[in-house]
Amino acid sequence: MAEHRAPLQTWYGIDIGGTKVELVACDAALQVHHRQRVATPTDDYPAFVQAIGQLVDAADAALGTRAHAVGIGLPGVRDRESGRQLSANVPALSGRTVGHDLQTRLQRPLALGNDLHCFALSEAHGGAAAGYPSMFGVILGTGAGGGYCLDGQLVAGNNGIAGEWGHWSLPATLQLRHDLPLLECGCGLRGCLERYVSGSGLAMIHERGGGPALDASAVVARANEGDAIAQQALAIHRDLLGYSFAGVILALDPHVIVLGGGLSKLEQLYRDLPAAIAPYLFNGARVPPILPPAFGDAGGARGAALLARQHHPAS
Numbered sequence: 092m093a094e095h096r097a098p099l100q101t102w103y104g105i106d107i108g109g110t111k112v113e114l115v116a117c118d119a120a121l122q123v124h125h126r127q128r129v130a131t132p133t134d135d136y137p138a139f140v141q142a143i144g145q146l147v148d149a150a151d152a153a154l155g156t157r158a159h160a161v162g163i164g165l166p167g168v169r170d171r172e173s174g175r176q177l178s179a180n181v182p183a184l185s186g187r188t189v190g191h192d193l194q195t196r197l198q199r200p201l202a203l204g205n206d207l208h209c210f211a212l213s214e215a216h217g218g219a220a221a222g223y224p225s226m227f228g229v230i231l232g233t234g235a236g237g238g239y240c241l242d243g244q245l246v247a248g249n250n251g252i253a254g255e256w257g258h259w260s261l262p263a264t265l266q267l268r269h270d271l272p273l274l275e276c277g278c279g280l281r282g283c284l285e286r287y288v289s290g291s292g293l294a295m296i297h298e299r300g301g302g303p304a305l306d307a308s309a310v311v312a313r314a315n316e317g318d319a320i321a322q323q324a325l326a327i328h329r330d331l332l333g334y335s336f337a338g339v340i341l342a343l344d345p346h347v348i349v350l351g352g353g354l355s356k357l358e359q360l361y362r363d364l365p366a367a368i369a370p371y372l373f374n375g376a377r378v379p380p381i382l383p384p385a386f387g388d389a390g391g392a393r394g395a396a397l398l399a400r401q402h403h404p405a406s
Contacts, residue, residue, distance in 0.1 A: 104396025109180035109233030162399030164209035179277025209394030211238030232352030257285035297324035333367025
């Protein structure tokens with residue numbers, strides 16, 4: 092969408108996910124003046140760079156101006172010495188100097204961040220976590236990860252990977268309890284929680300329990316219709332999430348947890364997760380509020396625009 096009159100200065104935010112790339116153009120107050128989504132070219136790197144360039148060109152044309160800076164939320168992690176990306180959910184990016192290549196294509200100031208961190212940053216500023224001293228933003232979608240904000244400031248960590256709880260290991264106790272396989276992860280490790288608690292993880296659990304091959308939303312629909320196999324798959328998935336979130340609480344003790352990604356749309360998570368988390372905490376530790384995102388699945392792009400504004404403020 093585009094307004095008739097473009098703001099004096101804009102910052103573009105681009106959120107790169109496993110299925111879609113979204114660009115938003117925001118003014119200084121983070122009001123969105125343009126938005127566009129395209130499918131992510133997950134296995135074709137030249138097509139990926141071209142898609143980003145075309146999104147930016149289209150935004151420039153729609154607004155009749157060039158963005159002051161562009162923030163990009165990349166999936167995975169970036170080696171700070173070589174600049175090369177590792178991305179399990181967008182394999183085309185792995186081993187590539189994505190920042191350098193996009194800078195060459197876009198020819199304007201860039202701010203590179205993690206897509207999970209951008210989501211958390213957005214929800215900490217005017218979102219569901221506004222006013223809380225600390226927050227943890229969780230993405231449950233194609234993958235699983237998060238970002239931690241303290242007093243509204245993103246805590247990225249020494250390697251820029253703070254919040255990557257999805258790559259903690261599934262404990263043997265839960266693997267045995269639920270008869271789960273030890274799965275390889277695209278990050279190079281084995282048994283990462285992401286493989287079990289993401290949308291594809293829920294689908295895997297359902298199929299392993301004897302159900303047909305379905306995506307996560309279809310599993311939830313069948314469970315709501317009373318299907319016993321789907322309900323059991325959701326119960327196992329909920330137990331794994333309870334363990335995972337308890338680990339985050341024990342490590343960071345956030346005042347609030349905000350969910351994002353496709354699974355954040357499941358209303359029962361907000362009702363059922365506190366009881367699933369509690370058994371994995373010691374006595375006296377309280378489960379913080381678990382809230383839906385204020386900006387839906389658009390929070391990552393908004394956070395990337397905010398990242399661009401923070402790194403490249405108005406002149």
